[in-house]
Structure formats: C-alpha cells, structure tokens
Amino acid sequence: MNGNTYLYILVMAGVTYLIRLIPLILMRKEIKNVYVKSFLYYVPYVTLAVMTFPSILGATASIWSAWAGFITALILAYRGNSLFKVSILACLSVFVFEFFLL
C-alpha cells in the first residue's frame, strides 16, 4: 500500500462519473424514434429484475430468511405500499425469521 491509493481512487471516480454524465449530456433532446423510446422504457424493468433475482437470495445470513424477506416484499409491493414500508418490513421479516428460526 502506498501513496498511489489516492490516484487509484481518482481514476475510478473519474471513469465512473463520466459513464454517468455522458449520456445525460448527449441525450438532451427528446428521442422520437419509437424503437429507441420503447427500448429505454423497458430498460429499468429488466435491469432491476436482473439485479434483484437471484442476488436477493444471497443477501442475508440464510437463503430461507432471504425468501421470507423476498415474499414479504412481493406481497406488500403488490398491494401498493410505499418504498419505505416495503423495504423496512422486508428487513423486519428477515430479522424476525432469523431471530426465531436460526
């Protein structure tokens, strides 16, 4: 470990920021192309679904408490609860599950 750690951090920060910034700067006008519009409309659903599953099953101390949290979140979200409520109650169900069953 040496003083270059800061240079590493600045390199990674610079690259990561540019990845985030460039599309926002270049795509300032509303896109008219139906295909591109549709693609961008579907992007978040696919991205978030892929990020959630199956990673969620490995997030907690056991796969079973993760399932408990996952199912809790699905039910509460389906019923239209707020982000905060869904998220906190998913955490709580994991905690309760692990507390009593592990």
Add this chain to the structure above:
Amino acid sequence: MSSYITPWKKGVKDGIPIALGYFAVSFTFGIMAKNAGLTPFQAVFMSATNLTSAGQFGALALIGTSAPYIEMALTQLIINLRYCLMSSSLSQKFDAGSFFPHRFLVAFGITDEIFGVSVYREGKLNPFYNYGLMSISIPGWVLGTFCGVVSGGILPGRIISALSIALYGMFIAVIVPPAKGNKLLTGIILLSMTLSLLFAKISIFSQISQGFKIIILTVLIAGIAAFLFPVREGANER
C-alpha cells in the same frame, strides 16, 4: 419555493430505505477496505467520490495487487457500464431545455437504487427530487463505510443481515406496482429474473461479472421487447 422543497422532501423520504441498504452494504465494504490496507480516510474518500458498490469492491483487489491504472480504469468501465444505460433512460425524464447545469450534479448520484426510484416518478423528473435522494443516501453510504472501517465488530450480524435486504425490497416496490394487471410487464420481469437465475447457475455464464450480466440481459431483453412490443405514444410518460 415549493417546486424545490416539496420534491426534495419527497426524495429524502424515498431515500431512507436506500440509505439503510447502503449503510449495510458499505459497512461490509468498510471492513473489507480495512483488510485490504486502506486507511479510514481513504475508504471514506473512495465511497464519497465513487458511490458504486461493485466498482469499489472490485477496486480493492486491484489496489491490493498494485495493478496498472489503465486496468483500474477499464475494470471500472466494465463494472459500471450499466450506469450508461440508466443515464440514457433517465435523460428522457428531464426537461430538454431548462435543466442543463443540473445534469452535472444529478449524474454524480446515478446509482442502481437512485435510478430505480427516480425513473418511475410520474411525468417529468424534478432534479430536486434526485437531490433529496442523494442528500440522504450518500451520507448513508459514506457513514456505513466509516463505521465499517473503524468498528467492524460493533453492529450485530443479525442487524447487518436484515438491512442487507433493504435495497432489494426497494427494487421490488419499484417494479411490481406498474406490472400489476399488465401481462406484458409481468412477463418481462419474470423472463428477466429467470434468465438472470440461469446466468447465475449455468457454469459457462456464471463467470460473467454481475455488471456485465446486467448489460447483456438488459440489451437483449429490452431490445427484443422494444421490437416486438413498441410502446405507444404517451405510454412511457411514467
């Protein structure tokens, strides 16, 4: 006045689960950063300037082996390229004219979670909503890192374990309600999760990094869906 304050407050409120989830993840990051030999200041500095989980975890290994800087740059590019897709998607949510300087600030806060929450706001996106999300979630990320570095053993494992699901709970809260009663979106979400599971389980694919997997599946599934089911005018306002 209220066109700044109200969306900012709403952003702070929606950012609370993000901050809790970030705390849990960055706490783990802090512990690993300490093991990798970073000082508390370096770890906190990395979290405050990068704001990216997978990228930071990946960086620890590279710093540990004194990798060339170009390798660090390329690794971050690959791991974080998904933000490029997210920024593109989000760019369509902002007003074309009035918003230019804000784009530089909002860009800094584009993470999986902030993107996930802000892209589903009804109508055009107010940058102050994003600032609200950022002003609670960034401190959560930085504070978690700090606590992880200086006090790895203080928080009980059960709490960390429970908080670790917060981010996923939030993703679910974001994608499930619009899919309710919408067979097409439900199908796309189920297909995405199934293919994601296959990518994780089949050995040829399981070596692909998480960041790349997200890009491949997003381009593939959203690309085919856009071809087969183009969105009608006005339907993608939300």
